[in-house]
Amino acid sequence: MKPTMFFLINSIDILRGGLTRASLKQASFFAEMGYETYMLTFNFNPKYPIIRDKLLEMNKVHKNVTILNMYEELEGYDEPLTLTIPSKKASLTELSNGMSIDKRHKRNAYRVYNNGLYVKYISLNEDNSLDFIDYFDENRYRTKREVYDPWGNLKKVAFMNLLLNKPNQLIYYDNEGRAYFSQWNDPESEIIQRVNIFNKNSSITHTYANDNVTHKLDWLTKTINKLGGERSVVISDTRSTDEVLIKLDHPKAAKVWRLHSSHLDSPFTVDANITPAVKPALDNLETFDAAVFLTEEQKNDVTKRLGEKSNLMVIPHYHEESTKTIKSNNEDNKLGVVISRLSSLKRLDHTINAFKYVVDEIPDARLEIWGTGNQESSLKKLIKELNLKENVYLKGYTHNPDEIYQKALFSVMTSKKEGFALSVLESMYNKAPVISYEIKYGPTDMIVDNENGYIIENENIEELANKMIYMFKNPDKSREMGEKSRNYIDKHFNKNIYKQKWLDVIDAAITTKFRS
Template sequence: MHSDQSLLPNMPIFGIIGALPESYAGVISATLRRFSAFSEMTDRSFTILTKSKTTRPAAIESLLHSQNRLDPRITVRNVWTDLQSWSDAKLRSLLPVEESSFDEKASLAEEDVQLARGELKFDERSRKDAKGRILQTTRYRPEGTIAFTDRLDTQQQGRLGGRRLTIFDRQENALYSWSSATGLYHAWLDSYTGGNDSLLINDSSEFGAVISSYRRDNVTTIQVLHSDYPERIGHRELSAGKFTTLTRLDWFDLIAVLTETQIADLRTRGIVRQKGNNIASAPNIVDTPVITELGDRSANRGIYVGRLAKEKRVDHAIQATSNARNSGTAVNLDIYGGGPLFAELNSLVDDLGATEAVRFHGHVNEARNKFLDASFSILSSRSESFALVVVESMARGCIPIAYDIAFGPATIITHGVDGFLVPPGDVNELANTISHVATLEEAQLAAMRRAAITRAQDFSATSATRQWGDLLHHAVEGKRGASTKESVSATISSAHWRDPSTLTITGDFTASHDGQPEDLLLSWIGRNSESYGRVSPKDTDSGSSQKFEFDIPIDRMGLRIGDACDIHLDCLVDSHPVRTRLKVDNSSLPKQSDNFRPYSTRYGNFTISMEENPVCAPDDSLHP
């Protein structure tokens, strides 16, 4: 804790999430709990910014306040409702990245004009083409005037192509236009920070692609990584936004993760730099009520709380419960949560003949309090970054049984003392552990429950908020300037295959001004796949000689036939991240090795593709 200054930096601190529905869990729950703890411990007000068009901030804020799910000092705002509700003077204060001379008013459909005149009443209207694809979305103010349009047919009306977002005043005058949502989002954020020193904590990995390019001298940006997204790279499980965020982690002032083991993993993968201090850890803040009485609990009652999604492997928990019953232990499992796999999991319960033992309750607000009545909880996920639900279980005296997956459970649970760890994916051992817990003597169970409650206090609001305070101070102290004037050029002079899947390249790099590029990394980014990784240069004196040599492990790219990766040089210049495409002439490159083909695009940039037939060069005109 900083004894000579406030617990948190003395500046406005904003939280960012994508959507805020009435029912939520996971990232949203962790974000709201953190900011509520900030308010409780500092008696300060904070603002949560949202971007989803489905969020109605006033209604959800009122609901969460009334249900004590959000501290009353916290307000919720949304970009799209702001554009609907702000005064014309406030709208004119937005400073766009680009201003359009396009006559947006002239392009409005007659129905839009009728709506604006009050002849028709809708909050939002979409215009679609013959195939049902949205060409334009128009949103209106309560009095019927047009607030903004989002057109996706700017190149030729009626055909998909181009984008133009336009905001209007109440006299139907187009004020500003942007050719991407990013520019609009940045102007919106500027309206909140107002040129003052501010902190943005972005918990949305989807929105990180936007925040990564939001560089202001007065704003410190922090990206929180909640899930084990790096583990999913190459498996084609990430959205475009989340993938872009992972490829731009250098761009944030600080990356916040939940455990030290995540930091080590990200550095090992090369996703964050081995050197540097732009990554730190602080745990999720957990509601840890003071439990003095353990209560009467049936030793054989288990509970699962979480989404019914593929990565949670709820089928393992169900199968293990069924196996334990088949071995003679009369255990039950209550499942709280909703998700896309409900029907599939319900069918599994029917197939196992376990309908009396496994019960689905759907999403329940404050489901964590159900741990008070259960003897043990099950975490069967494929991956977790912190396993918040484990701490919530322990805080209520419910003994966690968790797969010993990376990052989360083992950093919380002491096996056999306050919970149990099971080899990941081992359903039989999970069943055995369930049976073991259900048949322990009451005195043993009571001792473990008390140990679990004690351990959970290490993640209480008081303890975790102090850690977050240290992290935020660290971010502000390490804040970089908004940008650098430096650009870097890098050219490959020679390349050869060291083995069939390792390409060795050498070359030179130079900076445009006086800065000296440091901490070089070679990165690859998939064009049409989630391929991303970075490697350090070979042991040379490239830092002083402005030469580089890299071994490119192409087998790590996870390419399939038709995939391609563009190759970049990443470096720091005056502490600022710079990424540049590697230049190369085809005469400097070797021929194809197996299916891997290195080549120079028509713009002279270095790319590696996986080819079925090497004779046909790809059309790379869209990938300079």
């Protein structure tokens, strides 16, 4: 009998990067094979009914994957909330109580003034439903934030420390206005000091002091008891859920830990310190029935550091076979692309600086950068400073990376570190060969240098530019590399290999857990 699958992930949203996409694909894979499959989310987000609906509509998750949320269940819902009615458009007249309002530039938000005194800030969602309201005192200190669901129900209030502008206390409410959860924070360290859970009679049922794990563990245990059957497999996909998996000790649940990122801290070399987010799991590898890495290289590096472990296994990503036509000499010979989160870790400034050299030699060359992140403004500034506004474009988030790669001559990857570099896999599958820095981990598993792409010295911007110039000047060579890229992915990273490796991991974890 197939075990029930539980995937632990802190949060799921629509505009997300590679880790979330990989987790959704992974859960969908098991649902497709007939496993009862759940994704357990631990964050507060009143938009989950919309998120679930949108993910299904966009075919980002299998219809038989059930996405559960801890806060929804603590509020009292036995089933995941579904989208049954449209969101409610907010009334600015009602929210401002007739006071003066001033719209923020390029934001769906408004400042409210009472006879000249700034009293609150109203933020709306894209569909003009209410998102949150911030309240201010006469000294412009924020006193609290009210968070609403898309139907106008107050769901959370954060009471702020005036000087630090961070929450002292958070209270979560059901639709009748009853508190079901409260949290005390140290606003300076942001450490959680106390968690209280209330019943419908407003009586405290559980209290957790200086502990942000046990209430999550209790919910996970309750969920396994309710849905898990005789045998379950629990997989931690994000580092924020690792401590929950480490502490889980359920007689009917095997534990699998999966690492999606590099375990190395700066400078990201093999002997670098272990990054704090990954350290708890690596320090407790023996508590897992299986520990999964994305590349053999990373598994070997961990083994050299921590010693031989019998539970270490490798499952690389795969790319789903596409029913759409893969490009056939229809790509733009003057277009390179990047699909990436706009963060400092991705070093997109290297790509842009290299592209300045490209444009000096090929004035009509273009680079499209797809993604969102906190580096957007600095990257815009760099593009302007280098006079590349007619050559380099920040295009925003894309839900269709395959289409972006198919129109490009090649793609570029300049990250400081990766766990696997899903963008490399996707690009090569779509016949866009990749020019990548040699980093840990992933690119060298897929790119055979000078055959189906290029691996260049880390941080060598001049060489990066030279390779882009060569590709633009030799589009036939790029197309040849693109064909080899697709063939390589089809051979080494196909769904059948992925399926067998996962079945091996599940079998090994179940055997280890229940061998007695």
